Amino acid sequence: MSTVTNRATSRPIVAPKLHHTTFTTLRLDEMVAWYENAVGLYPAFHGDQAAWLTNDEANHRIAFLSPPGLKHPVDKSHSTGVHHTAFEYNTFDQWLDNYIRLRDQGILPFLWLDHGITMSVYYQDPDGNGVEIQVDCFGNWEDSKQWISSALEFAENPIGSWFDPEKLVQARAEGLDFAEIHRRTRAGEYTPENIPTDIFLPELY
Structure with a gap:
């Protein structure tokens, strides 16, 4: 008999819906263009240091922040995170x-x-x-x-x-x-x- 179990835990009685994900980037314009091409996300706002993109009824689903002082990650593929x-x-x-x-x-x-x-x-x-x-x-x-x-x-x-x-x-x-x-x-x-x-x-x- 299998010992695999589902470890789902308790949750809020009224759960909020996932609305958007935000990334920091040093390639703001390139990221905006890529997401528009790949999944149809167009910018509701696209400034010099940030952009908010949507492809449905929401005001945004993906956001990009590009403030001064960012650094590229090291060994991204083997680091924890999204x-x-x-x-x-x-x-x-x-x-x-x-x-x-x-x-x-x-x-x-x-x-x-x-x-x-x-x-x-x-x-x-x-x-x-x-x-x-x-x-x-x-x-x-x-x-x-x-x-x-x-x-x-x-x-x-x-x-x-x-x-x-x-x-x-x-x-x-x-x-x-x-x-x-x-x-x-x-x-x-x-x-x-x-x-x-x-x-x-x-x-x-």
């Missing part, structure tokens, strides 16, 4: 089309994983921060929440199954739908030739 932020598409086709759009610009992910709850590709912004772009495998948050909470499959392998995104592009071109592609990915049919040895952020600088 590994990545994540953005979700409503459909598999939207998600895969965005992969193709970025690929055609030379922007490629460094990780490609089917977590069971999501299919996800991971990029790096100009500062080397991780950016996950995902699609929910259940199409319903209640179902995926139930699965992540109770599935032994996830508890034993939360990282999931590696895939080659180009094999997914080909599978869709051959007429397979999302459910079948997801099933085959979990079965290991689209495994890449070279599987990363870890999930650390690559050191860019």
Whole structure:
């Protein structure tokens, strides 16, 4: 019998919603341009030392601060902190089309994983921060929440199954739908030739 347990703890009765994430950066203009291209975040305000970006009804979802005195991190990939932020598409086709759009610009992910709850590709912004772009495998948050909470499959392998995104592009071109592609990915049919040895952020600088 498995000894894997879910160590979820108590929580507020009324929980606030996650609103935004703020980064410090020495590449303000480059970061604003990258996030606008990658995930459609446009600046509600873009000044000399800060910017606030949104891609939905909120006043901002990502903010960048660039005050004097900042220093670049040392050994970022092996330091504690935020590994990545994540953005979700409503459909598999939207998600895969965005992969193709970025690929055609030379922007490629460094990780490609089917977590069971999501299919996800991971990029790096100009500062080397991780950016996950995902699609929910259940199409319903209640179902995926139930699965992540109770599935032994996830508890034993939360990282999931590696895939080659180009094999997914080909599978869709051959007429397979999302459910079948997801099933085959979990079965290991689209495994890449070279599987990363870890999930650390690559050191860019």
